[in-house]
Amino acid sequence: MTRTQPGLEVRNLGVLYRAGGTALHGVSLAVTPGMITALVGMNGAGKTTTLRAISGSLDARLAEVTSGTVTWQGESILGRFAHTLARKGIVLVPEREKVFQTLTVEENLSVPVKAPAGAERHTMLDEVFKLFPALLGRRNILAGYLSGGERQMLAIGQALVMQPRILLLDEISLGLAPVIVAQLLRACTDMAKALDIGILIVDQHVHAVLEIADDAYILQRGRVVLQGGAAEMLARADLEAAYLGLKSAANDREEATEHAAHGHAA
Amino acid sequence: MTSDAARPTRSAQGSRGRFLALWQAVWLIAVLAIIVAMPWIASAFWLGILRSCAIAVIGALALNILIGYTGQISLGHGGLMALGAFSAAYLTNTFDMPFVGVLIVASALGGIVGLIAGLPGVRLRGLYLAVTTLGVHFAVIAGATLYQSKVAMGTGFRIPSAALGPWQTGDGRVMYYVLMLFAAAVTVFTANLLRSRVGRAWIAVRDRDLAAEAMGVHAARTKVEAFVLTSALTALAGALLAYNQRFVSVEAFSFSLTIQYLAMVIIGGMASIPGSILGAFFITLLPPAIEWLVGVIPTPDTVSTQLFYVQEGLFAVLLLVFLYVEPRGLVGLWPRLRAIPSRLRKRGRLPAPMHP
Numbered sequence: 001m002t003r004t005q006p007g008l009e010v011r012n013l014g015v016l017y018r019a020g021g022t023a024l025h026g027v028s029l030a031v032t033p034g035m036i037t038a039l040v041g042m043n044g045a046g047k048t049t050t051l052r053a054i055s056g057s058l059d060a061r062l063a064e065v066t067s068g069t070v071t072w073q074g075e076s077i078l079g080r081f082a083h084t085l086a087r088k089g090i091v092l093v094p095e096r097e098k099v100f101q102t103l104t105v106e107e108n109l110s111v112p113v114k115a116p117a118g119a120e121r122h123t124m125l126d127e128v129f130k131l132f133p134a135l136l137g138r139r140n141i142l143a144g145y146l147s148g149g150e151r152q153m154l155a156i157g158q159a160l161v162m163q164p165r166i167l168l169l170d171e172i173s174l175g176l177a178p179v180i181v182a183q184l185l186r187a188c189t190d191m192a193k194a195l196d197i198g199i200l201i202v203d204q205h206v207h208a209v210l211e212i213a214d215d216a217y218i219l220q221r222g223r224v225v226l227q228g229g230a231a232e233m234l235a236r237a238d239l240e241a242a243y244l245g246l247k248s249a250a251n252d253r254e255e256a257t258e259h260a261a262h263g264h265a266a
Numbered sequence: 267m268t269s270d271a272a273r274p275t276r277s278a279q280g281s282r283g284r285f286l287a288l289w290q291a292v293w294l295i296a297v298l299a300i301i302v303a304m305p306w307i308a309s310a311f312w313l314g315i316l317r318s319c320a321i322a323v324i325g326a327l328a329l330n331i332l333i334g335y336t337g338q339i340s341l342g343h344g345g346l347m348a349l350g351a352f353s354a355a356y357l358t359n360t361f362d363m364p365f366v367g368v369l370i371v372a373s374a375l376g377g378i379v380g381l382i383a384g385l386p387g388v389r390l391r392g393l394y395l396a397v398t399t400l401g402v403h404f405a406v407i408a409g410a411t412l413y414q415s416k417v418a419m420g421t422g423f424r425i426p427s428a429a430l431g432p433w434q435t436g437d438g439r440v441m442y443y444v445l446m447l448f449a450a451a452v453t454v455f456t457a458n459l460l461r462s463r464v465g466r467a468w469i470a471v472r473d474r475d476l477a478a479e480a481m482g483v484h485a486a487r488t489k490v491e492a493f494v495l496t497s498a499l500t501a502l503a504g505a506l507l508a509y510n511q512r513f514v515s516v517e518a519f520s521f522s523l524t525i526q527y528l529a530m531v532i533i534g535g536m537a538s539i540p541g542s543i544l545g546a547f548f549i550t551l552l553p554p555a556i557e558w559l560v561g562v563i564p565t566p567d568t569v570s571t572q573l574f575y576v577q578e579g580l581f582a583v584l585l586l587v588f589l590y591v592e593p594r595g596l597v598g599l600w601p602r603l604r605a606i607p608s609r610l611r612k613r614g615r616l617p618a619p620m621h622p
Contacts, residue, residue: 057476082479092480100473102537103466110463111470113482155477162482 006073007032007198008054008090008166013068015049015058015222023049023063024222030215033165033198036188038209038230040202041219047202048095050219051168054200055092057082072166087113089165093172098155101144105135108143108154112161128157131187149180156187160195167191169201173208181205185212210234301446305439313438315554320445321507322546324452326530327539328499331456333528334537335465336492337472338387339396344523345403346376346497348516350504352410355423355514365428365435369505376501377494379406384493388486403524410516422515425508441510448506452499457539468492469537529581533588535595544596552584553577 008031015024024046031037039047052058054070056079070078077085082092100108109115109128116124129136132153138146143154152172159167169188173181189212192199203209210216213230218239226233233239305313325347332338353372357363363371379402386398414420427436435441459465467488470478475485508514526549534545556577560570569576592598 055480057479081484082476083482083484086480086482094474094476094480097474098477098480100470100477102473103469107466111466111478111481111483113463158481162480 008200009069009071010050010054011069011071013050013053013070014066015046015053015063016066017063018061022222024053026068027219027222027224028068029200029217029224029227031166031198031200034192034196035214036192036199036201036212038201038203038213038216039219040206040209040216044221045219046222047219048170049222051092051170051200051202053078055082055090055168056080056085057092057094083113086162089163090168091159091162091164091166092168093155093159093170095170095174099143099146099151099158102142104142105139105146105154109157109161112158114163115161124161128160131160131190132157148174149176149184152176152180152184153187156184156191160191164197166198166200169199169203171202171204173203173205181208185209188212207234305442310438312554313442315551317438317442317445317510319547319550320442320449321503321510322527322530322550323449323543324503324506325500325527326534326542326546327452327456328496328503329527330531330534330537330539330542331468331499332492332496334531334535334542335460335472336468336489338384338489338492339392340383340399340402340493340496341396341521341524341528342383342399342402342406343500343527344519344521345406346379346500347504347507347523348410348519349379349406350376350501350506351508351514351519352406352413352423352504352516353501354425354505354508356413358426359417359423365430365509368428369502372505373498373502376504377498379501380494380497381490383497384490387489387493403521407516407519410519414516422513422517425512425514427512428509435509436512445506445510448502452502453539453543460539464491529585533585533595535597538595538597541595541597548596549581552581556580 010027010029012026012028013024014022014026017023027046027050029037029039029050039050041047049058049063053063053065056077058065065078068078069076072088072090077088077090080088086092100111103111106125109125110121115121125139129139134150135153135157138150143151146154156167156169156172172184176184185208188199188201191197201209201213210230210233216228216230216233217224218226218233226239304316308316325343329340329343332340350372353375354368357368357371383399383402387395390398414422417423427434429435430440430444433440433444435444460468467478467483470481470483471485471488478488479485511518530545530549531542532545533548534543535541557573560573560576588595592602
């Protein structure tokens with residue numbers, strides 16, 4: 001799965017925690033516009049740190065980049081401010097609290113600095129509501145009252161208003177029902193293809209993510225231990241047991257079917 | 267299907283977005299009429315208190331921008347008021363500068379000091395930031411004390427009455443209208459700013475600065491901008507205070523002035539414009555109201571002779587009660603009061619929601 005189109009390139013990225021200990025030992029990966037790249041691994045493997053280092057939002061008091069390069073279309077972007085990179089189109093959807101709770105859904109969508117004013121504003125809102133119809137009826141509701149799934153949709157909607165070229169999604173499915181997870185991931189696929197956005201996605205739902213991803217990287221204790229096409233990884237049943245510390249893939253699938261059966265019964 | 271669903275919500279929003287509903291307009295006109303009629307109703311003493319209320323409204327709105335909307339903290343508010351007042355003293359005594367010129371220069375100086383005071387806020391939070399802003403208070407007070415002892419033999423400065431065209435603000439009634447106009451202008455200005463991109467950026471940075479940066483908002487600059495605006499408006503309030511008192515002395519700007527303004531914001535309502543106004547009136551009216559009550563109601567002599575301590579004590583108790591019972595402040599009481607009739611009707615059937 002190689003393309004000549006220049007995208008986001010991370011080479012040999014090293015990050016050190018100031019409190020002691022290394023977070024990343026020379027991580028290399030690439031994200032191409034229009035494609036979805038999955039970054040999976042156990043808790044503490046360094047997934048969030050990788051996304052934060054790329055997007056310029058590492059907390060300088062807690063961690064520092066010690067080696068490596070990050071380039072976007074050939075230009076070095078390591079060390080730039082998060083807001084500068086966001087304006088350039090490299091947009092992070094951070095983990096957990098990401099929407100502005102005391103603003104309404106519409107106001108949230110007007111926070112991005114690229115949010116248009118006047119008549120174009122309605123076009124922008126309509127586009128987001130077309131992608132996430134669930135938000136339409138909640139447009140004048142404070143984001144603090146939204147459900148977990150709606151918050152994720154809003155966060156992705158906000159990121160889209162920034163007209164991203166690269167979207168860094170950190171655990172967008174955390175604590176959500178499987179139906180909502182599927183819906184969100186489907187929206188990601190649509191976005192990537194329709195708007196030619198490169199998506200780097202970190203998620204605990206390894207199976208679901210590998211199914212929509214083009215490429216995948218497995219991160220273990222700050223190192224990329226395996227990389228390749230997502231489809232091939234999905235085909236290897238031993239993978240999860242070996243690298244992700246989860247139960248075998250078959251086991252996982254069984255559980256999912258069980259879940260669905262319970263859902264029907266209820 | 268989506269477009270059908272869009273129509274009702276959008277039209278509903280249209281009626282909500284109209285400038286003012288009828289009952290709001292009635293309220294507004296009634297309040298305006300009372301404000302305009304006050305110089306003919308109130309005694310000179312109470313008109314003076316109302317002038318102080320107008321200044322407090324400007325100061326409380328300014329502080330609420332910083333701590334309510336941007337989530338920063340400042341303990342330098344009294345110091346910045348002193349900066350405005352002493353700028354007025356210096357500019358009138360040394361250059362004989364006219365009223366409007368003094369207000370502009372004082373606000374600009376406040377903005378510059380706010381820029382310096384706000385820079386630590388880029389990296390510091392909470393208590394650390396509070397301590398650095400406390401430094402602003404002591405620096406300004408130290409400078410003012412030095413200036414006062416060298417130039418005014420330690421007593422203070424007289425401020426000339428200002429002329430606005432044919433009107434002399436030395437007349438308490440004219441000054442009352444001037445101050446009310448300023449308070450109204452700052453209220454409208456703040457309300458508009460909050461509805462704009464600037465206001466949304468403040469709130470975004472307060473709610474979650476990491477997410478705000480992902481939206482392209484320059485969080486550090488947004489915080490500093492809020493500091494600059496708050497400080498400029500506070501210095502403006504300080505300069506107006508100087509013209510209102512016609513006398514400036516460093517003793518009037520103790521640290522308890524900062525505490526009073528913090529109390530206005532907390533008791534009135536954080537991140538609320540009506541809250542800032544209510545809080546400003548409440549805290550300013552409380553001491554004279556207590557004094558008046560002590561005069562009307564027969565009380566033991568100890569109360570009337572120790573009035574200051576009674577006032578301070580009651581102030582502290584109120585602050586505690588508010589933080590405990592209604593963290594949203596005075597503005598939070600309104601929805602509760604409004605819910606009482608329906609709650610009485612529904613008594614015994616369903617519990618009414620606590621926070622509608």
